[in-house]
Amino acid sequence: MTPAARAAAAIAILDGILAGQAAEAALIRWARASRFAGSGDRAAVRDLVFDALRRRRSRAALGGALSGRGLLLGLCREEGADPATLFTGEGHGPPALSAAELAAGRAPTPAEALDLPDWLLPLWHEALGAAAEPVALAMRDRAPVWLRVNLRRADPARAAAALAEEGIATVAHAELPTALRVSEGARRLSGCRAYREGLVELQDLSPQLACALLPEQGSLLDFCAGGGGKALAMAARGAGPITAHDIDAGRMADLPARAERAGVRIRLAAPGKVAGRFDTVLADVPCSGSGTWRRSPEAKWRLTPEALRRLLSVQGGILDQAAGFVAPGGYLAYMTCSVLSAENQGQAHAFLARNPGFEPVAERRFTPLEASDGFYLALMRRR
Structure with a gap:
């Protein structure tokens, strides 16, 4: 595929995403319908799409429209490239730019340049203080x-x-x-x-750093295991026996094969069927994912205040539930892949306030400025 043909594919995919399609689903649909596209083409189109989503607001301003064409025109203007090299109007390339499109576009405002939703900006600044703008700008780039x-x-x-x-x-x-x-x-x-x-x-580096702060020995329950990455990490460090649990068992479908490949043993608990007490209980709860928006950039545009409020309620409930499985003298590790205070310090401190039988041990927040993804850990101990 030529660069222009790749741009045309990215434009069509972006228009589908802006109309409500999930990014991964839109990319898979295009790939299945485009058997002519090689692996290099698919990777290049994916990069164009995800880069546009990371910088959606700023590129829409530069390109004069929140559309696939506007975002790709914004890319050209951001990089100082001649738009005519992509908008060729020939072959499989996008149609040539109209006079109106060429006349549209402007420099993004300071808020638009951060590429975050307006409603989220106060929460972002409250959580990150002086690091708010540098972290937002880091989220506009591809994650390592x-x-x-x-x-x-x-x-x-x-x-x-x-x-x-x-x-x-x-x-x-x-x-x-x-x-x-x-x-x-x-x-x-x-x-x-x-x-x-x-x-x-x-x-990612951030959860690796967080897991390195947990006790290496003793039994462990990964209460919201998902794919089981943290359970595998703790098993490799010597913890055990390890039990993995998730309310959606399908998320753990690949964990037995991953554990066998890694040479470790992890027991799977059926949803809602955890029993006993553990030396360490890890609760990596559902969250906004605001720390991972470099990897899943569409998520920051789909998050709403209502969705965040629902997540806060779920997080508190999971934390209280997970605490019941902590043995006397054991540890509760509360984790999120968020940088927002309400999901992080707010939840941990509220838990300690209503559970005097626990005491704080350590609290760490990671951001792209010193680690990789945004991530949070609050380590607490049952007295």
Whole structure:
């Protein structure tokens, strides 16, 4: 596909997303209908779509319209490229720009330049203070790819060497050597031997740093396990026995295969069927995902005040429920992939206020400025 044809595909996909389609579903639908598109074409179109969603407000201002064409025109103007190179009006490229389109567009306002919804800006500034604008701007860029070295299978040096053999270059984190940032060859990961044999797992730096703050030994319940990444990380560090639970069992469907590949044992509990007490209970609750909007940029445009209020109610309920499984002297780890205070400190502090049998141990918030994704951990102990 030519650059112009890729732009035309991105425009059509973006128009579908703006009309209400989920981004992943729209991309899959296009790929299935476009058998002529090779893997490089699909990756390039995906990048165009996700980059446009990350910078939706600013590029719509630059391009003069909140539409697929407006967003791609905004891209050209942002990068100082000649729009005629994409809007060719020839072959499979987009139709040439009209006089009205060429005349439209302006510099984004300071609020638009942050690429966040207006209603969210006060909450963003309240939560992040002086870091609010730098974090918002960081969310406009693609997130790095991080791997976790599985110490059950390899040490960091061996894992890095195995990856390098297949053209995947990595850089170890200065404070957490088991965290490897992929600097080259990220798209080769799913098929590489180091991944297939369980030497490494995909996991962002921020949750890796958070898991490193948890007790390494003792029984553990991952109460909202999802795909089980944190349960796998804790198993690799020596915790156990480990039980994984999620109210939607389908989210854990791949966990047995992942655990076998990693060389660890994780017991799955049926939804609502957890029993007993645990030395550590991990509750990574449903949240706004505001810390991961570099990876899922459409989510920041779909979040509403009403949806956030519902999430806050769910989070408090899960936290109270998870606390019931903490053994005397055990730990409760409350986690979110959010940077918003109401979901983070607000929930943890409210829990401690209504549960005097728990005491705070540690509290950390991570942002793209010092880690990778936005992430929060409150570690509490039952007295």
